[in-house]
Each structure stands twice: as C-alpha cells, then as structure tokens.
Amino acid sequence: MFPRTARKVAALTAAASLLALTACSSDSSGEGADGEVTLKVLTWRTDLVEDGTFDEYADRFNETYPDITVEFEGITDYEGEVKTRMSTENYGDVLGIVGTVQPAQLQDFFEPLGTVEEIEEDYRFVREKAYQGTVYGIPVVGNTQGIVYNRNVWQEAGLSDYPTTPEEFIEALKTIKDNTDTTPMYTNYAAGWTLTQWEAHRGEISADPNYVNSLLETDNPWVEGSDHYVIDSLLYDVVAEGLVEEDPTTTDWELSKDLIATGDVATMVLGSWAIVQMQQAAIDNGGEGTDIGYMPFPHQKDGTFYASVGGDYNLAINKHSKHKEEARQWIDWFNNHSGYAETQGGLSPLKDSVEPKVLEDFTLAGVQYVEQYPAPEGKEGLIDEIDNTAEIGLWQDMYRKRIVDAARGQGDETKEDIFADLNARWKAARAEVMGG
Amino acid sequence: MATHTEGGTPTRVAKTLSTSDATPGKPTNTRRTKKSGWGWSGTPYLFLLVPVVLLLALTYYPVINMFWYSVTDWDGLAKTKEFVGADNFITVFTKPEYFAVFKVSLYYFFASFVQMGIALYFATILSFNTRFKNFFKGVLFFPYLINGVAIGFIFLYFFRPDGTLDALMGILGLGEHTQHWLGNRDIANYSLAATSVWRYTGLNFVLFLGAIQSIPGEIYEAAEIDGANKWHQFLYIIAPSIRPIIGLSFILAISGSLSVFEIPFVMTGGANGTETFVIKTVDTAFKFNKVGQASAMAVVLLAIVLVVTWIQKRLVPEEKVNQS
Numbered sequence: 001m002f003p004r005t006a007r008k009v010a011a012l013t014a015a016a017s018l019l020a021l022t023a024c025s026s027d028s029s030g031e032g033a034d035g036e037v038t039l040k041v042l043t044w045r046t047d048l049v050e051d052g053t054f055d056e057y058a059d060r061f062n063e064t065y066p067d068i069t070v071e072f073e074g075i076t077d078y079e080g081e082v083k084t085r086m087s088t089e090n091y092g093d094v095l096g097i098v099g100t101v102q103p104a105q106l107q108d109f110f111e112p113l114g115t116v117e118e119i120e121e122d123y124r125f126v127r128e129k130a131y132q133g134t135v136y137g138i139p140v141v142g143n144t145q146g147i148v149y150n151r152n153v154w155q156e157a158g159l160s161d162y163p164t165t166p167e168e169f170i171e172a173l174k175t176i177k178d179n180t181d182t183t184p185m186y187t188n189y190a191a192g193w194t195l196t197q198w199e200a201h202r203g204e205i206s207a208d209p210n211y212v213n214s215l216l217e218t219d220n221p222w223v224e225g226s227d228h229y230v231i232d233s234l235l236y237d238v239v240a241e242g243l244v245e246e247d248p249t250t251t252d253w254e255l256s257k258d259l260i261a262t263g264d265v266a267t268m269v270l271g272s273w274a275i276v277q278m279q280q281a282a283i284d285n286g287g288e289g290t291d292i293g294y295m296p297f298p299h300q301k302d303g304t305f306y307a308s309v310g311g312d313y314n315l316a317i318n319k320h321s322k323h324k325e326e327a328r329q330w331i332d333w334f335n336n337h338s339g340y341a342e343t344q345g346g347l348s349p350l351k352d353s354v355e356p357k358v359l360e361d362f363t364l365a366g367v368q369y370v371e372q373y374p375a376p377e378g379k380e381g382l383i384d385e386i387d388n389t390a391e392i393g394l395w396q397d398m399y400r401k402r403i404v405d406a407a408r409g410q411g412d413e414t415k416e417d418i419f420a421d422l423n424a425r426w427k428a429a430r431a432e433v434m435g436g
Numbered sequence: 437m438a439t440h441t442e443g444g445t446p447t448r449v450a451k452t453l454s455t456s457d458a459t460p461g462k463p464t465n466t467r468r469t470k471k472s473g474w475g476w477s478g479t480p481y482l483f484l485l486v487p488v489v490l491l492l493a494l495t496y497y498p499v500i501n502m503f504w505y506s507v508t509d510w511d512g513l514a515k516t517k518e519f520v521g522a523d524n525f526i527t528v529f530t531k532p533e534y535f536a537v538f539k540v541s542l543y544y545f546f547a548s549f550v551q552m553g554i555a556l557y558f559a560t561i562l563s564f565n566t567r568f569k570n571f572f573k574g575v576l577f578f579p580y581l582i583n584g585v586a587i588g589f590i591f592l593y594f595f596r597p598d599g600t601l602d603a604l605m606g607i608l609g610l611g612e613h614t615q616h617w618l619g620n621r622d623i624a625n626y627s628l629a630a631t632s633v634w635r636y637t638g639l640n641f642v643l644f645l646g647a648i649q650s651i652p653g654e655i656y657e658a659a660e661i662d663g664a665n666k667w668h669q670f671l672y673i674i675a676p677s678i679r680p681i682i683g684l685s686f687i688l689a690i691s692g693s694l695s696v697f698e699i700p701f702v703m704t705g706g707a708n709g710t711e712t713f714v715i716k717t718v719d720t721a722f723k724f725n726k727v728g729q730a731s732a733m734a735v736v737l738l739a740i741v742l743v744v745t746w747i748q749k750r751l752v753p754e755e756k757v758n759q760s
Binding site: 080083086087100101105108189190192246247248249250391393396397398405408410 | 512723
C-alpha cells in the first residue's frame with residue numbers, strides 16, 4: 001500500500017491538474033524583458049509557415065523593428081477556427097478577417113485603421129472591409145479571376161485564340177477531348193471550396209461594378225443573360241457534355257495540380273492565386289512554369305474581356321490586442337516591403353504598383369478589370385443575409401455541387417428546375433430580409 | 437455505423453480484450469474491505485473533482501448553452517443574441533427538406549443489421565478454440581481504432597474510378613461490373629453504409645465477444661454431454677445469454693444511424709443525395725451562419741433519439757438473464 005505521503009502527493013496532483021486546466025486560458029503573449037514585444041499573427045498560409053517563408057519575413061521585419069518578435073500561427077481550417085476563437089479575446093494581434101463577419105460587426109472585433117479616404121491614398125480593395133467610412137482591414141493581395149490552362153494541351157489540340165463565348169469554350173473543350181487524351185476540364189468537385197471559385201466571376205458578364213448590389217433589387221438573379229445564369233449554365237453545360245473528369249465525386253485537390261501540370265487536365269476555373277501553385281507543380285513535374293497559362297472567362301462585352309478583381313484576406317488588428325501600434329507596423333511593413341503579393345502572383349494591394357508578371361496573359365488579351373462597389377450605406381451585409389436566409393450559399397459548395405450532379409444525370413433535376421428553385425428561394429428570402 | 441458511441445463502451449472494450457483469454461465467467465473477487473483512519477477522507481472527492489469538472493465543463497455546459505442558443509437567432513459571431521422563442525423549432529418542423537434527409541439514415545440502419553450479423557458470427561467462432569484466434573480478433577477490431585477521417589480518405593481512394601476496388605474487381609474478372617461507387621446516386625449511400633459497417637463491426641464484435649466469454653464454461657460441457665452440437669449451443673446458450681448486449685447494440689444502431697456524420701461528411705460532404713441530418717445541421721450552423729437554428733435541430737435530434745430509444749425499450753423489454 002501507499003505510504004501516507006504518497007497519497008497526499010497524489011491528492012495534490014489531482015488538485016494541481018485542475019488548476020492547470022483553468023490556467024490554460026491565460027494569455028501567453030505579452031511583454032518580455034527590456035520592453036520587447038511579441039506579436040502574434042494568425043495566418044491561413046500554413047504552407048508558408050512550414051517552409052519558413054514567414055520566418056524570413058519576420059527576420060527582415062526585425063531589421064527595421066528589432067524590438068518586435070513576430071510569432072506566426074498557421075491555421076488549416078482558418079475560417080472555422082478563427083470564427084470560433086473570435087468569441088474570446090484570444091485571436092492573435094494581427095489576423096485576416098474571416099468571411100462570416102458582417103460589415104456592421106467589424107467594429108466589435110477589430111481596431112479601426114483609418115477612414116476610407118486616408119487608406120485609399122495608398123491601398124486598393126479596402127472598401128470590402130469598411131463600414132460607415134472606416135476601414136478595418138487591408139488586403140494582403142488582390143486576386144483576379146479566370147481559367148488556368150495547360151498551354152501545351154491547348155496547342156496540341158490546335159487551339160490558338162481564347163474562346164470569347166461560352167459556346168466557343170465548350171467547342172474548344174470538345175476539340176481537346178477529340179484530339180488528345182486529356183480531360184478537358186477538372187471540376188475539383190470533392191474539395192468543395194474549389195467550386196466556389198465560379199461565384200467570383202459574377203460581375204464579369206455584365207461588366208457592371210454594381211452587379212452585386214443590383215441583386216438586392218431583383219427577385220430573379222437567374223434569368224437568361226444574367227451573370228449567375230451565364231456562369232452556372234457554363235458549368236452545367238460543360239459537365240452535361242461530358243467534358244469533365246470521369247467521376248467528380250472522387251476528385252483530389254492536391255492531385256489536380258499535378259494533373260494540369262502534366263497535361264492530363266486541360267483547364268480549371270480558379271482565381272489568379274492558383275497560377276503560381278500550378279506553375280510550381282509544372283516545374284516539380286519536370287516542365288516549365290510557362291506551361292501554365294491563364295485565360296479570362298469565355299465571355300466578352302462589346303469585344304472586351306472583363307475579369308473581376310477583389311482583395312484576398314484582409315489583415316486587421318484584434319480589438320483586444322495589447323500591441324496595436326506594433327500590429328499596425330507589421331501590417332504596413334508586410335504590404336509595402338515583404339514582397340508577398342508579387343511572389344504569390346497576385347495584384348499588389350498598393351495603389352502605385354505594376355502588373356504582376358503572371359498576369360501577362362491578361363495584359364496581352366486586353367482584359368479589363370472590374371471591381372464591385374461596396375454595398376450602399378445602410379444596406380451592408382444584406383446580400384449575405386438574403387443568401388443565408390435562402391440557404392442557397394452563393395459562396396458555398398452545395399449549390400454548385402447540385403448543378404454538377406444534375407448535369408451528370410444524378411437526380412432528376414434539369415438546369416431550369418434548379419434555376420427556378422434558386423429564384424424562388426431568393427425571392428422569398430429577399431422579401432423576408434428587406435421587408436423585415 | 438450505426439453504433440456511434442462516445443462514452444462508456446471504450447472501457448468495456450479494453451476490459452473484454454484483456455480478459456479475452458481468461459477462463460470464461462471467472463468471478464472477480466475484489467471486494468473492497470473498509471478501512472478506517474487511513475488517509476484523509478476528502479481524498480476520493482479530490483480525485484472525483486477532476487472528472488466531474490471536466491464533465492461539467494465539456495459536456496453539460498455546452499449542452500445547456502445549446503438549449504439556450506436554440507431559442508435565439510444567434511449567427512455564431514454577433515455579440516448579442518435575440519430571443520426568438522420557438523421560431524427555430526417551428527422552422528425545423530415545417531420545412532420538409534429538414535426531415536427528408538432522415539431517409540438516408542435508413543441505409544445505415546439496415547446496414548447495422550448486416551454489421552451485427554457479421555460481428556455475431558465472428559464473435560461466436562472466435563469464442564471457441566480457433567487457430568490464430570487472437571490474430572483474427574485484432575484484425576476485426578483494428579478498423580474501429582482508426583480515426584474516422586482517415587477512414588474516409590482511405591475509402592475515397594478505394595471507391596475512386598480505377599481505384600482499389602475497381603482494380604480488385606478487375607483481377608477477379610468482374611471488370612465490367614465496376615461502377616462510380618460514389619458518383620452514382622443510386623449506389624453512393626450503399627458505398628458509404630458499407631464503409632460504416634467496415635468501421636464499426638469491430639466494436640460490435642468485442643461487445644459480443646465479451647458477453648459470450650462471460651458464459652461459464654461448464655454450461656457448454658453439460659450441453660456437450662447432453663449431445664448438443666455447436667449450432668444448438670449457439671441457439672440455446674449463447675443467443676439467450678447475450679440478449680442484453682444485442683439489445684444495447686440495437687439502441688446504438690438506431691441512435692447511430694440517426695446521427696451519421698463523419699464518413700459521409702469526409703467522403704462526399706453530403707453531396708449527391710448522401711446528406712444526413714447532422715451534416716444538414718453543421719451546414720446550417722457554419723455555412724449559413726444560423727447557429728440558433730442549428731442548435732434547435734440538434735435539440736430535435738436529441739429528442740428523436742430519446743423517444744426512439746424509449747419506444748424500443750418498451751417494445752423489447754430487457755430481461756434479467758439467468759445463466760445458472
């Protein structure tokens with residue numbers, strides 16, 4: 001049997017473990033010796049944390065600001081995890097604003113960075129995370145939208161020009177299917193979020209910077225010729241014509257990079273952020289970065305391609321941060337001096353910046369950029385609210401998976417059925433949100 | 437599958453595994469003798485404090501919160517929650533799309549019978565003297581130990597066109613019968629239910645094995661002397677003795693098939709007609725930011741499981757088993 005002291009020790013251990021439990025929640029960041037400051041940065045780029053890119057940024061940052069230690073926390077399920085953490089005060093000092101925060105909620109969680117006019121002197125894409133004239137987040141990089149394609153496949157099939165209409169695009173894919181062993185388009189259905197990339201093309205068909213806002217005024221976003229109708233029809237038709245992979249339900253995102261790099265897949269609809277990753281995959285597979293090209297969405301208005309642009313994640317400062325000044329220094333340094341936007345192949349958030357090299361294709365094709373206006377005052381967040389009430393999920397995968405499934409002949413819906421249902425939901429939800 | 441268990445059973449599992457080779461039915465003579473004046477009388481409570489605090493903090497507190505959220509319109513982020521009364525519940529019961537997904541549960545429910553059948557078969561065989569007995573026990577139980585997400589990914593490769601299953605069928609000369617196992621809406625739910633059977637058979641198996649091994653060895657001997665063969669032994673000794681465990685497996689099968697989540701969520705994300713009620717709940721909470729609504733759905737699911745269990749208990753009363 002235990003000696004008496006051993007029992008006491010055990011009892012104390014039990015009590016201590018309880019204390020440890022409560023101690024877990026205490027704040028770990030704070031001031032070190034000599035007034036040194038530790039800045040915690042939450043990031044969604046786990047890959048760049050792991051390969052040391054962020055540490056290099058931190059080292060270079062320290063050349064200017066030697067007293068600030070920057071710590072990175074890479075989070076794989078960034079949206080989900082950060083959203084949950086935001087119900088506490090412990091969500092880092094600098095972080096990217098998650099998509100679920102409504103404009104009116106920005107002030108509850110983030111430090112104001114300045115007025116729109118002030119910030120716009122230096123930066124682009126800042127209105128997305130602004131509320132009533134105050135900016136709460138600055139994007140790290142801007143993205144445009146298009147279709148990643150393998151140049152070799154395109155040439156092998158005898159194609160030269162970019163398709164200018166959805167019909168031409170489908171013809172081009174058919175040519176690829178007939179003349180090569182390549183899968184003309186890869187949907188990346190299984191990963192889910194990849195399908196939401198289609199939504200980003202809204203506004204390109206009408207070339208109207210007010211397209212998204214105009215959704216507030218309509219009961220039927222899916223009518224012949226509208227942006228959503230054209231985009232979703234293209235997805236439906238491509239799948240219905242059998243121009244995609246054999247079984248979309250078992251696609252693999254990581255594998256898709258190799259597939260397009262080696263020419264087993266010809267095209268994928270993805271934002272410009274994907275170009276660099278695909279080029280890297282091409283190099284890893286023994287090819288050239290230039291094997292990967294980027295074409296605009298197959299639609300022209302008055303003979304011109306339009307591509308939408310917008311900010312990626314916006315960096316913001318935690319309202320509860322103890323080091324707001326240092327956090328601001330990090331954000332400004334990161335955007336001005338880190339070179340993140342260029343290496344990621346995105347549009348720099350800085351106003352006076354040059355077109356990145358990876359978007360040369362767009363420059364040559366004379367693509368015009370169109371940026372959506374923010375919602376008018378008093379109507380911020382209403383689009384999302386209608387979308388959520390209707391349970392359509394414009395930025396969710398289910399709605400486009402449904403289109404792909406229907407096009408594959410699974411279930412007994414037609415394209416018209418789906419559009420009619422979406423319109424009906426939108427109408428009901430709009431009435432509920434706008435009327436209430 | 438079906439047997440989606442969180443609490444309770446793992447300890448039972450560990451116990452049955454470790455005692456699997458002991459003589460069946462050996463009585464455990466560890467009666468605690470009372471000692472006085474030894475140690476501080478509060479010590480046991482201190483030890484108890486840790487699990488109780490964990491239980492309260494990690495189970496009861498969130499559940500109470502869930503009940504509170506279910507009567508609010510909370511979006512998961514807002515600082516304020518508005519009380520909306522029974523609105524969320526009314527929505528759950530008036531929108532047919534919320535209940536339509538329950539028919540997916542039927543696939544898993546029927547699969548759980550297959551699962552129990554397989555488990556019972558192997559548990560019976562392996563409770564007699566069989567060569568490589570422990571090896572087979574391990575093989576059968578192993579899938580249950582693997583993380584559900586990993587299983588999802590393994591089977592995603594397994595069901596892919598030209599994946600493991602198709603290759604296997606090709607070798608067996610069944611090449612022309614291959615299907616889009618997940619892509620074909622008519623088959624997808626069967627594929628997922630089969631994955632679920634593969635995963636949870638091990639759990640059923642150890643439950644049954646443990647129960648079978650608690651039957652005293654003398655009963656078999658007596659039966660053999662009376663001329664009973666193995667089939668008779670199963671029918672008149674084993675089956676009646678493990679009835680409570682079969683009853684338990686039933687409850688787990690029902691509640692499990694109502695709340696299927698991991699496997700379809702990882703493999704198809706609920707697309708292509710494989711959406712279950714829990715996936716629907718998760719989508720409502722995290723894709724459409726209706727945490728209040730989703731909490732109401734969770735409360736409804738909890739109520740349904742309780743009611744079904746109660747009905748099942750009523751229909752099949754649990755009998756005290758008399759072994760000797």
